[in-house]
Amino acid sequence: MNASSRGLMIAVGLGILLNPLNSSMVSVAIARLQQAYRLDYAVVSWVIFSFYIASAIAQPVMGKASDLFGRRRIFLIGLVVAFIASLLAPMSPNFGSLISLRIVQSIGTSMMVAVGMALVRIHITEKQATALSVLSVFLSGAAAIGPFFGGMLLYIWDWQAIFAVNLPFAAASFFLARRYIPKDEVPASAVRGKTLRQWLDLIDAAGIALFAAGLVALLVGVLSAKSSGHISVWHAGAGLIGLVLLAVFVRHELRTASPFIPLRAFANYPAMTRVNVEFLLVNFLFYSIFFGLPSYLQTVRHVSELHTGLLMLSLGLCSLVASPIAGRWIDRKGPRPALLLSAILMTFGSVWLVTLNPNSPVISVCIALAAFGISNGLNSVGMQAALFASSPKAIIGVASGLFNTSRYLGTILSSFVIGLVMDGQFSFAGFRAVAIILTLTALILMWMSRRRRNMAQLDKAQSV
Incomplete structure (x- = not known):
């Protein structure tokens, strides 16, 4: 493996580890976030929910977007998005803003995971299996050390550190990616000449919106009812809306030509x-x-x-x-x-x-x-x-x-x-x-x- 291939591997590895690292580090910060924002466990658990709901939606969407706009471009944009979200999250004035930035962070890191393996498959032609196994170590290793790493950061600093620690990883990956990942060669016909309606149909924007809205509404209704100790009209309404939207989502996916799922x-x-x-x-x-x-x-x-x-x-x-x-x-x-x-x-x-x-x-x-x-x-x-x-x-x-x-x-x-x-x-x-x-x-x-x-x-x- 030559220097360019090693540089590409390190760039992709440093980028894709951010998703499992951030999903696992937060597991040891839940109790601290409860204290910091004075919220109960059910509410604070949304710091976990939000990340995985966003990842479940963003990864298949970004995989499709990379085929249309280029994998290198999507990878670099993901690094920028993750960097900005990680920079702003420690300064969140309330839990709502923290959740919003957590979602943005999830989307950014998902952009890298969605295209990282594809970049290696396309640009590294020798000892490809070895290269893919190395990326697996980045992914599984980050998830494995996440709780330990998070515990160390909380001991040294506070919960803000689990976001700030992403900055050097994202910066290093961005620098190496710009240098070692070859420029995209996307066919002009794939990105030109389409109307907005055609783009929305191609990515199944309606299906994505129905899935996201239905899942969030259902979970908000159920968890809010559990947290408050009683079921109000608002709780029941949110849960019912969620079920209806998910049913409409299933019907839509079975009929559309380019389904999200x-x-x-x-x-x-x-x-x-x-x-x-x-x-x-x-x-x-x-x-x-x-x-x-x-x-x-x-x-x-x-x-x-x-x-x-x-x-x-x-x-x-x-x-x-x-x-x-x-x-x-x-x-x-x-x-x-x-x-x-x-x-x-x-x-x-x-x-x-x-x-x-x-x-x-x-x-x-x-x-x-x-x-x-x-x-x-x-x-x-x-x-x-x-x-x-x-x-x-x-x-x-x-x-x-x-x-x-x-x-x-x-x-x-x-x-x-x-x-x-x-x-x-x-x-x-x-x-x-x-x-x-x-x-x-x-x-x-x-x-x-x-x-x-x-x-x-x-x-x-x-x-x-």
Whole structure:
């Protein structure tokens, strides 16, 4: 790999790590944000919701935009957007402005994730698999060290540091990207001669608006009702509007020629649909731990932000160690054994959390973290392999888009359930209730993984 290729790799790596880093660092800052803005847990959880809702919408949209306007251009714009949002967020006068800047930050970082892999695939032709594996380290490594990094920043400074820390990464990535990423060669016919109406139809602006408005309205209605302790006409109205908008969104996506989320693919390819459902459940389980345990440690067990970050580091380290081992195992045996073991580990970790009590040693939490960390490493490789095995090559781009949507929906669901279970304030009773929900979900996932194994054995027997 020559100097130009290495420069491109570093530029892209520094850019794409900002999305997982910012999604994970905030997990140890929830308790501090509650104190700073004097809000309950359900309201502050919107700092998580907003980021993932925006990412779920922005990444497929920006992937399509990069095909039209150029990947280098979208990548550089994303860096500028993320830099400005991270610069202004620490100065937010109220929580509303912080959420607004968090959404802008999510859009900026999503622009880089949406095109980063494509840049490497296009511009690095030698040892491409090695290059893509390096980018995976940037992505998984940033998510792994996020809680620890966030805890260190909170210990040294305050919650503002989790935004300010993005500035040097974004600046370095921008400088290297301008120098090493080749200029775009977008066909003139792709960006000229279209009316505004044609552009809106091409990107499915109506579908994007319906999806975003429906999801936000539904979550606002439900979480606001839970936070206030009663259901008002406003809460019920917001939730009902959200459901209606999502129903209209489904109807629209089934009829439009260029859908934002191609829902028909779910019906046409049931094996791919199954993988996406499992991936949604996997992310629901993992991120419930990722977001719930830091608040449990700080609020219930009164562990400092620094020590919380150190304990959460075991989750990321186990995941990083398990991923390459999973890759070699899956190359030999396929994804089924790894995914079944992952489901078993998640079930064990969830049951272990149910057995904890307020007097259990804090270090015992690491047992659950290790179980979920290893399972995440297995899933990061196994689910992707299962997707490729179940998706026809002709629609692999669509399949990958749906796969990422399932990831974010699972993440959003985890934050939603935690915020719903907690009665305004994080408590041990609420934490145990969440652990019971996770146990039931993990059992469903284990049944689905076991059923995949049985179905594969049946298919093999029928083919003999």
